[in-house]
Amino acid sequence: MANQDSFIDEVTEDLRRDRLFALMRRYGWIAILAVLLIVGGAAWNEWRKATAQAEAERLGDAIIAALETEDPAARRAALEVxxxxxxxxxxxxxxxxTAGADIEGGDLAATLSTLDALAASPEASPLLRDLAALKAVMAGGPTMSPDERITRVQGLALPGAPYRLLALEQIALAEIDRGNVEAALDRLNEISADSTASQGLRNRATQLIVVLGGAPDGA
Known part of the structure; x- marks a missing residue:
């Protein structure tokens, strides 16, 4: 009986081996293809990441090189390429x-043209669009009426807006030009009392409050 059982086990094992080899011959190419796809996909992903990193470094180097150019016109030309x-x-x-280079070079028209285009760009992120809109008012303030300046930045001064305090500062300056001192003081006190305001911004607000004859909140 023992010999018979051993013989049966050997036959069964041979059958299993033959079936496995048959399956390997029939479907083994699938396993090989899967391995090739996994290895190839990993290699492609690494190549893609290395290429993207190299491109980012190249662009970063080009921008840094442009910013190191002291002449505004030359800096603008370097940024354009x-x-x-x-x-x-x-x-x-x-x-x-580029707008910064233009304003440094004294070309206000080019500065405002660039900033206004960026502020209206649907492709740029809202954060950069808002920054462009704010910078346009800061750069072109003397050429804009107080009403226009307030209209341009009032949406940026809403609670939760990323540049809210800087927008409030521009509104306060426009209110001063309007001759509306009380409204300006309200805005400036709002800035000086805000714990998130930078020290520089808080100092500017406090100085203006004093110049306007007011007293900073808490003073």
Whole structure:
């Protein structure tokens, strides 16, 4: 009986082995293909990440090199050749830097044109659009009426807006130009009492309050 059982086990094992080999011959290419796809996918992903990193470094180096240029016109020219295609936020950032070069070079018209275009761009992120709108008012304040300046930034001064306090400062300055001292003081006191305001911004607000004859809240 023992010999018979051993013989049966051997036959069963051979049958299993033959069935396994048959399955391998029939479907083994699927396993090989799966391995190739996994290895190939991993290699492609690593190549893609390395390429993206190299491209980001190249663009970063180009922007840094442009910013190190002291002459505003040369800086603007260097920024203009930075390839930002397919990168709307990078394009907006380069636009902001270009506007900075223009204002430093005394070309207010070019500055406002660039900033207004960025503020209206549907492709740039809201954060960069709002920053462009704020910078346009800050740069072009003397050429804009107080009403226009307030209209441009009042949406940026809403609670929770990222540049709320800076927008309030611009509104306060416009109210001063309007001759509305009380409204200006209200805005300035709001800034000086805000714990999230930077020290520089709080100092500017406090100084203006004193110049206008007011007393900072808590003083």
């Amino acid at each position: 930075v390839d930002t295609s397919g990168r709307p936020d990078l394009a907006a950032l380069v636009g902001l830097l």
